[in-house]
Amino acid sequence: MSALDAMYQEVILDHAKRRSGEGLAAPAPGHGSGESHQYNPTCGDEITVRVELAPAPEGADPVVERLSWEGEGCSISMAAASVLAEAAPGMTRTELVELIGAFRDLLRSRGTVAPDEEVLGDAAAFAGVSRFVARVKCAMLGWVAAEEALDRAG
Amino acid sequence: MSALDAMYQEVILDHAKRRSGEGLAAPAPGHGSGESHQYNPTCGDEITVRVELAPAPEGADPVVERLSWEGEGCSISMAAASVLAEAAPGMTRTELVELIGAFRDLLRSRGTVAPDEEVLGDAAAFAGVSRFVARVKCAMLGWVAAEEALDRAG
Amino acid sequence: MLPLTDPEVRALREDFPLLTGTPAVYLDSGATSQKPLAVLDAERDFYVHRNAAVHRGAHALAVEATDAYEEARRIVAGFVGGTERELVWTSNATEAINLLAYSFSNASAGRGDQEAERFRLGPGDEIVTTELEHHANLIPWQELAARTGATLRWIPVDDDGALDLGAAAEVIGERTRVVAFSHVSNVTGAITDVETLVGLARAAGALSVLDACQSVPHLPVDLPALGVDFAVFSGHKMLGPTGIGALWGRAELLDAMPPFLTGGSMITKVTMESARYLPAPTRFEAGTQRVAQAVALAEAVRYLQAIGMERVAAHEHELGQRLAAGLAELEGIRLIGPAPGAERMGLAAVDVAGVHAHDVGQVLDAAGVAVRVGHHCAQPLHRALGLTATTRASAYLYNTTEDVDRFLAELAGVRTYFRVAG
Amino acid sequence: MLPLTDPEVRALREDFPLLTGTPAVYLDSGATSQKPLAVLDAERDFYVHRNAAVHRGAHALAVEATDAYEEARRIVAGFVGGTERELVWTSNATEAINLLAYSFSNASAGRGDQEAERFRLGPGDEIVTTELEHHANLIPWQELAARTGATLRWIPVDDDGALDLGAAAEVIGERTRVVAFSHVSNVTGAITDVETLVGLARAAGALSVLDACQSVPHLPVDLPALGVDFAVFSGHKMLGPTGIGALWGRAELLDAMPPFLTGGSMITKVTMESARYLPAPTRFEAGTQRVAQAVALAEAVRYLQAIGMERVAAHEHELGQRLAAGLAELEGIRLIGPAPGAERMGLAAVDVAGVHAHDVGQVLDAAGVAVRVGHHCAQPLHRALGLTATTRASAYLYNTTEDVDRFLAELAGVRTYFRVAG
Numbered sequence A, B: 001m002s003a004l005d006a007m008y009q010e011v012i013l014d015h016a017k018r019r020s021g022e023g024l025a026a027p028a029p030g031h032g033s034g035e036s037h038q039y040n041p042t043c044g045d046e047i048t049v050r051v052e053l054a055p056a057p058e059g060a061d062p063v064v065e066r067l068s069w070e071g072e073g074c075s076i077s078m079a080a081a082s083v084l085a086e087a088a089p090g091m092t093r094t095e096l097v098e099l100i101g102a103f104r105d106l107l108r109s110r111g112t113v114a115p116d117e118e119v120l121g122d123a124a125a126f127a128g129v130s131r132f133v134a135r136v137k138c139a140m141l142g143w144v145a146a147e148e149a150l151d152r153a154g
Numbered sequence C, D: 001m002l003p004l005t006d007p008e009v010r011a012l013r014e015d016f017p018l019l020t021g022t023p024a025v026y027l028d029s030g031a032t033s034q035k036p037l038a039v040l041d042a043e044r045d046f047y048v049h050r051n052a053a054v055h056r057g058a059h060a061l062a063v064e065a066t067d068a069y070e071e072a073r074r075i076v077a078g079f080v081g082g083t084e085r086e087l088v089w090t091s092n093a094t095e096a097i098n099l100l101a102y103s104f105s106n107a108s109a110g111r112g113d114q115e116a117e118r119f120r121l122g123p124g125d126e127i128v129t130t131e132l133e134h135h136a137n138l139i140p141w142q143e144l145a146a147r148t149g150a151t152l153r154w155i156p157v158d159d160d161g162a163l164d165l166g167a168a169a170e171v172i173g174e175r176t177r178v179v180a181f182s183h184v185s186n187v188t189g190a191i192t193d194v195e196t197l198v199g200l201a202r203a204a205g206a207l208s209v210l211d212a213c214q215s216v217p218h219l220p221v222d223l224p225a226l227g228v229d230f231a232v233f234s235g236h237k238m239l240g241p242t243g244i245g246a247l248w249g250r251a252e253l254l255d256a257m258p259p260f261l262t263g264g265s266m267i268t269k270v271t272m273e274s275a276r277y278l279p280a281p282t283r284f285e286a287g288t289q290r291v292a293q294a295v296a297l298a299e300a301v302r303y304l305q306a307i308g309m310e311r312v313a314a315h316e317h318e319l320g321q322r323l324a325a326g327l328a329e330l331e332g333i334r335l336i337g338p339a340p341g342a343e344r345m346g347l348a349a350v351d352v353a354g355v356h357a358h359d360v361g362q363v364l365d366a367a368g369v370a371v372r373v374g375h376h377c378a379q380p381l382h383r384a385l386g387l388t389a390t391t392r393a394s395a396y397l398y399n400t401t402e403d404v405d406r407f408l409a410e411l412a413g414v415r416t417y418f419r420v421a422g
């Protein structure tokens, strides 16, 4: 497989076309939520991500109810957002933070790290992107937005 | 003779030591006069030259009565001013302008022009300076001032 | 004038060491050009034989360095029809525009002498630029307006990205003090009607500033004949090294402008309280200068002159037409700028339906074709076109018609790769 | 740490092609240094293998160019104890100081956000510099004061050109907003007591700016450890190419400062009305950058590191002492700056009784010894010393003790040549 095909995995091309979580969803009443907008100055791509948390008892690790987003960008950034929107619901805040960290480590590895599919699931398909330094920002765009949105979901 | 010795001719070293025309002289009453101050930014050297003209009938070419100056600088600039102070008196304005032009041509020649001693007199000794592009400004300092002073002498 | 033939171009290409390696096809000269050996050698030769600080030393080496530096100025100034009195070295075109904007701003803050009066801007004054400008010819004017209270106005583009000259006549008026515009758009490849805009600027008593970044490398340009007051261009786009560009300006204007960068070598007398400044161009060259780069840029100019700018222009005209015609035949491709047949430089930007420019560029890169993707530092123009990013192929004298065909062939496959076309 | 031995230096000198030709003795490194082959090769190698516009392209070549550029930043920042977030490329040190002065001036004109508040200057505020500064660290502050209405004050020097630190404590006070001073004087060779001045600046709540032009090339320098807020230096004085310098600044300060040069590559979102800016250092790097020069400067740093800055400093200490001691023995020579035995860098400026500096330099040049004559861009210091021009010999790692002796021997004959001594 060429490096190009290794980047544009089936999973990625699929997600780029039928996008999960696209369209910002209004949070259910009483649910916590946070939003973040990210911008890629090189190409002008942008994304807004909203994270909705299910109500949780004081001190407990809240669970992600829904992750929705809206944006415009390349196949890598759109697919990455879609994959995340599928993965996040049901995760605790801590788990999602860990997932984002693992995704970042993978992407920054310049192809030197094999993805842990157990942790990453579909997101493991982005391993090929890590060889294309200029595209790492694309893949991270929605994920950085999610990280900040989660933070703001308080 | 080395290029250095060709620049630092006896005549020049002599003039640099016993300087003619040094010290600004007050013009005689009724005489026209003009003054100019020049500055060399590379080394901070400066000179003020005053040209005094004898009274002349309307329309006639006035004659230089005296050229005096005051300044600080390297041997080349001081000697050049001194040589000019000796040469100028008795010349008509037109003659002095021509002399300055000939001196400028000589200095800009980068050593390619043999000086016309008949026109230049002692100033011909500056032929060797023309090989040292960085020093041309030094030699011209007082002469440029004289040119402007003559202009201002009205 | 005959365009260069492919065999001629292939012979030329031997002079460009990078072009004998990967990528196979370099079509990003609008961003930066590759360099011939003669330019690399000239820069090295300076360091090996003549390196010294210029305009400062009295020793022989310093004199030689100064000579080399000033000869370079004469050569580059002459290339655009100017004299050495009119050419100021800068780091790039961007800095050259900033130099103007800051000098005007300093004049507005009361710096400079009486002569500087004419550069003073304030509330009620207008600066005019256009909607297709590179950010370099937009943001410095925005900031100048913000600093002085002047108003920024602009000549709009139509849906195809062409300047609306009818609107220009309304935008430029008696309040206009500066009109800044590109000679050639780095996105559409269209050539601006300089005569009309200079005419409007003159009638309004405004100064004109030409962004010649995409013209000077590619066309014969005579700045005084164009009638502009100022122009800027960058060395790296015209076979020269990085780190050097130029401001050209009419000498009487440059001499009247207050300084921008201040420091050593641009002064006459300095006290702790204040400083007096040399005339232009030295006034604008503070500190130790980019001497090796100036010398190398002059060598780049010699290289271009040996080929002849008319031939370069004819060659690029041919490539531009081939690009436009080829693109018009591809399905799902929107060509930005002049239609095939209409005058354009040797560059073309496109939108590929259903595929983001980043993805287009990636597939081309994998096929050995280097192009530029993104907004090309022209966000407002892209917004006017309803796009965020485009894919741009930009040619130079070392590109063959085969390079263009290779680009077209690879581009044709992109929509299939991303399954937006059969 | 042991100084370099003459045989070691002679071996090193083989790396410097210019030094194998004329002049026989190059003692003008305070103005600009010569370049080792490794630096010339690095610059050429960039053009031959990786030349592309950085931070803009998605093609592989552009990625490699960007990597090379940012790696260079890491290396040069690390050389002065900093990180890549803290280093901004400029054309030279002069531009770096202007960057600060214009950014403060833009803040004063209301540009930048709330964070920029701390850089705002106006009437009543004071900027402090010193009487021994290079014009580059004086005139930008004069102009900043003139633009904002702030007052420029200075720390005076005594009759020997030494900073009067007692007076400093009076000059720097609660109105002081900026204190700008040299680490090493380019005329006296004295090393400034940075700790004392930074202490005074801190106590006053003022920002400190270090002109490190004559220290970074010659001494191990750890800017964060020195406690300054900003520092500047030039590549060409430290074996690097012309056309590149750097501003180092604490990251939180750089991020809070409004931009200086504006244009492409330093923005996020741009509309016709306004632009938003990236964080530092990118915020301050508008337009296509001096990439080849950055890569070459990083190679110069590697070269220096391979020798070790401690050894370079020890070597120059030795040469400086040899110069001072030798000069003190010559008749009719006034040594400027620290007396023999007192700490000084490897440079010395002198006044030759009865002979103008230009004439001194000419005789030395004819003998193959290149030195600098003039005011060395420090007119106020010369005025304080009662002089208009001096003759300066400045050494670097490629100078031997023989070079120094040769200079001393030639200088000894100058007064005889001009007949002011038997």
Ligand SMILES: Cc1ncc(COP(=O)(O)O)c(C=O)c1O
Pocket (backbone or CB within 6 Å): C264, C286, C287, C288, C289, D030, D031, D092, D093, D094, D095, D134, D136, D137, D182, D184, D185, D186, D211, D213, D214, D234, D245, D377
């Ligand atoms: C102490 C000092 N400051 C500033 C400068 C200015 O450096 P540059 O001309 O490289 O900008 C110099 C050198 O000329 C210097 O010696």
Ligand SMILES: Cc1ncc(COP(=O)(O)O)c(C=O)c1O
Pocket (backbone or CB within 6 Å): C030, C031, C092, C093, C094, C095, C134, C136, C137, C182, C184, C185, C186, C211, C213, C214, C234, C245, C377, D264, D286, D287, D288, D289
């Ligand atoms: C039309 C135009 N103007 C200005 C610029 C800016 O040039 P530079 O980045 O060399 O300063 C460019 C190129 O980037 C350009 O194409």
